[in-house]
Amino acid sequence: MHKISILLITLLFSATSLFAKQIEVCATCEIKTIKEAISLADDGDEIIIKAGIYKEHGVILIDKSVKITGIDFPVIDGENKETILSVRADNFSISGLKIINVGQSYTKDFAGILVSRSNHFTIENNILEEVFFGILIEKSHNGIVRNNTVSGSGMNQAGSGNGVHMWHSSKMKVSNNTVFGLRDGIYFEFVKHSEIFDNISYENLRYGLHFMFSNNNEYHDNIFTNNGAGVAVMFSKFVKMKNNQFIDNWGSASYGLLLKEIYDAEIEDNLFSENTIGISVDGSTRINYKRNTFLRNGWAIKIVGACYENDFSKNNFLHNAIDLSYNSKINTNTFNNNYWSDYTGYDLDKDGVGDVPYRPVKLFSYIVHKTPETIVLLRSLFVDIINFSEKVSPVFTPDNLLDNNPLMQRTDDTN
Amino acid sequence: MFKILKYSFYDLMRSRWSYVYFAFYLALGFVLLFLNNDINKAIITLLNIIIVLTPLIGTIFGVMYFYNSKEFTELLLAQPIKRSTIFLGQYLGISISLTLSLVLGLGIPFLIYGLFESSAIFDFGLLLVVGSFLNFIFVALAFNVALSNVNKIKGFGYAILMWLFLAVIYDGLFLISLIVFNEYPLDKYSLFATMFNPIDLSRILILLKLDISALLGYTGAVFKKFFGTNFGLFVSLFVMVLWVVFPVWRINRKLRKKDF
Numbered sequence: 055m056h057k058i059s060i061l062l063i064t065l066l067f068s069a070t071s072l073f074a075k076q077i078e079v080c081a082t083c084e085i086k087t088i089k090e091a092i093s094l095a096d097d098g099d100e101i102i103i104k105a106g107i108y109k110e111h112g113v114i115l116i117d118k119s120v121k122i123t124g125i126d127f128p129v130i131d132g133e134n135k136e137t138i139l140s141v142r143a144d145n146f147s148i149s150g151l152k153i154i155n156v157g158q159s160y161t162k163d164f165a166g167i168l169v170s171r172s173n174h175f176t177i178e179n180n181i182l183e184e185v186f187f188g189i190l191i192e193k194s195h196n197g198i199v200r201n202n203t204v205s206g207s208g209m210n211q212a213g214s215g216n217g218v219h220m221w222h223s224s225k226m227k228v229s230n231n232t233v234f235g236l237r238d239g240i241y242f243e244f245v246k247h248s249e250i251f252d253n254i255s256y257e258n259l260r261y262g263l264h265f266m267f268s269n270n271n272e273y274h275d276n277i278f279t280n281n282g283a284g285v286a287v288m289f290s291k292f293v294k295m296k297n298n299q300f301i302d303n304w305g306s307a308s309y310g311l312l313l314k315e316i317y318d319a320e321i322e323d324n325l326f327s328e329n330t331i332g333i334s335v336d337g338s339t340r341i342n343y344k345r346n347t348f349l350r351n352g353w354a355i356k357i358v359g360a361c362y363e364n365d366f367s368k369n370n371f372l373h374n375a376i377d378l379s380y381n382s383k384i385n386t387n388t389f390n391n392n393y394w395s396d397y398t399g400y401d402l403d404k405d406g407v408g409d410v411p412y413r414p415v416k417l418f419s420y421i422v423h424k425t426p427e428t429i430v431l432l433r434s435l436f437v438d439i440i441n442f443s444e445k446v447s448p449v450f451t452p453d454n455l456l457d458n459n460p461l462m463q464r465t466d467d468t469n
Numbered sequence: 470m471f472k473i474l475k476y477s478f479y480d481l482m483r484s485r486w487s488y489v490y491f492a493f494y495l496a497l498g499f500v501l502l503f504l505n506n507d508i509n510k511a512i513i514t515l516l517n518i519i520i521v522l523t524p525l526i527g528t529i530f531g532v533m534y535f536y537n538s539k540e541f542t543e544l545l546l547a548q549p550i551k552r553s554t555i556f557l558g559q560y561l562g563i564s565i566s567l568t569l570s571l572v573l574g575l576g577i578p579f580l581i582y583g584l585f586e587s588s589a590i591f592d593f594g595l596l597l598v599v600g601s602f603l604n605f606i607f608v609a610l611a612f613n614v615a616l617s618n619v620n621k622i623k624g625f626g627y628a629i630l631m632w633l634f635l636a637v638i639y640d641g642l643f644l645i646s647l648i649v650f651n652e653y654p655l656d657k658y659s660l661f662a663t664m665f666n667p668i669d670l671s672r673i674l675i676l677l678k679l680d681i682s683a684l685l686g687y688t689g690a691v692f693k694k695f696f697g698t699n700f701g702l703f704v705s706l707f708v709m710v711l712w713v714v715f716p717v718w719r720i721n722r723k724l725r726k727k728d729f
Contacts, residue, residue, distance in 0.1 A: 436641050
């Protein structure tokens with residue numbers, strides 16, 4: 055009985071593979087355009103596009119579970135007209151294509167690949183160049199977007215789109231993509247239970263990664279460098295951010311990571327290096343910051359307002375101009391067991407924990423918060439003197455904002 | 470003038486203080502680079518030291534030398550030499566010997582640690598230029614103070630007060646004014662205010678070169694726009710030159726009327 059069922063299944067599979075046909079597209083083939091191939095294809099077919107240049111746009115794939123495979127990166131040139139490839143289907147895959155020249159518009163979101171209302175799909179190993187929007191996914195679920203390279207040459211924010219843009223989707227996996235030269239590298243809005251990992255996003259006009267109203271997501275092992283304003287995570291709950299690198303977001307309105315209205319997030323093992331502001335936090339509550347390294351930022355952490363019950367532990371604060379900027383006198387956030395390179399205390403019992411608490415908020419950072427112009431006095435002797443006097447007897451800064459157990463050595467981390 | 474310059478210079482060399490000063494910078498440079506091999510970081514630390522210490526040493530040396538060599542100066546005044554020649558010679562003698570101590574003392578360790586292979590060479594150069602300017606400025610200011618006060622103790626007191634004012638009190642007043650006039654646009658004002666203090670001017674010049682500019686936010690943008698360009702650099706170096714020229718001119722003026 056068991057053997058028969060196995061036999062049946064193998065038969066069934068071989069039968070489907072028998073029925074599934076391969077449609078080849080090339081300049082000298084019977085079928086010369088992708089549009090034609092798609093119109094001929096049935097569920098389960100594979101369309102193989104051979105190397106060549108295909109000047110096509112407005113290609114639409116609806117309700118067909120087709121596998122589109124490019125061989126040696128066939129170029130699909132949209133000639134700057136409109137969306138190049140639109141898909142509304144389940145169980146499809148798109149791989150190995152080189153899609154270039156997506157049309158630019160101020161009213162419509164033209165994309166290299168537009169996926170809507172689709173389930174269980176894979177978009178991988180594609181190269182998208184000179185795009186407006188790269189891969190735009192809406193109202194779709196269980197998709198995988200990986201190993202794609204998306205780039206644009208946006209000059210201003212209004213005239214450029216996002217690399218990987220997702221809207222109202224869930225259970226997506228975005229991994230190993232390289233995204234640059236766009237407005238936002240990766241954009242999530244109303245996306246749930248998704249994962250973003252091993253991506254590299256750099257030199258985008260606005261954000262490397264932009265998160266809005268997207269709960270229960272995780273992003274890890276991504277690298278965000280040299281973006282216009284860094285990474286923004288806004289209005290989301292239960293977000294996990296681990297092992298990411300936020301590097302070199304340097305400019306008068308730049309930060310490594312912007313948190314706005316974030317609740318119950320975990321921020322662990324990240325590296326924030328040489329950003330104007332490492333993390334700018336606004337109205338975010340119950341966040342655990344653990345084992346992050348803040349290296350040579352202007353401000354390591356700038357808390358703008360209404361942030362309660364956050365926990366900072368085991369972080370490294372190394373050579374930042376200002377470690378922490380805090381604006382109110384009320385503090386319910388806890389700092390414990392961090393390493394501060396500015397710490398000047400001692401450790402008599404040699405247990406690795408300093409015997410004197412550390413005050414991360416300097417008087418100068420308080421003043422700068424009130425009057426931003428005073429930053430021109432940075433590194434002045436006078437500032438050192440007032441910082442010292444405030445350290446001895448805190449008047450302006452919250453007196454319970456201190457790290458009672460500052461570490462003497464930086465915590466072990468791989469960064 | 471060169472003869473007098475030479476005399477003052479050798480006099481300082483003989484008095485060993487130049488050597489002590491030189492040795493201090495040498496040790497400082499080596500220790501800094503030994504503690505962290507990163508030349509860029511060492512330059513930031515050096516900045517803090519240079520903008521505080523160079524003016525202080527310049528002031529003290531200037532005043533001390535003036536009062537100590539008073540008898541020799543009076544002897545020279547009896548000779549048929551122009552007053553301005555005597556004092557300018559002395560002034561340049563001190564300034565140059567101090568500057569040499571600074572440049573050599575810091576230059577040698579940085580050269581050994583591979584300054585030329587580092588991208589920081591321009592920043593370091595600017596740091597030395599600014600340090601040298603501060604030497605010239607503060608020695609000149611100290612001479613001014615000393616010329617105006619016959620009483621040694623008073624002169625010393627005023628000179629130290631002058632240093633304290635420019636290094637600390639000025640910034641305090643500046644800070645208070647910024648806080649008080651918070652409601653007004655302050656970027657032009659703060660640009661202006663830094664020009665009036667050579668220590669602030671040097672600090673800002675180096676900070677902007679060290680890429681901290683983005684930190685400065687909106688004010689920083691105004692500063693960067695001004696100091697970041699070659700034009701701004703020239704203007705600020707020109708202001709530094711004015712800071713040297715004006716006190717020296719005042720020394721000359723004072724000399725003409727002074728009764729020794």
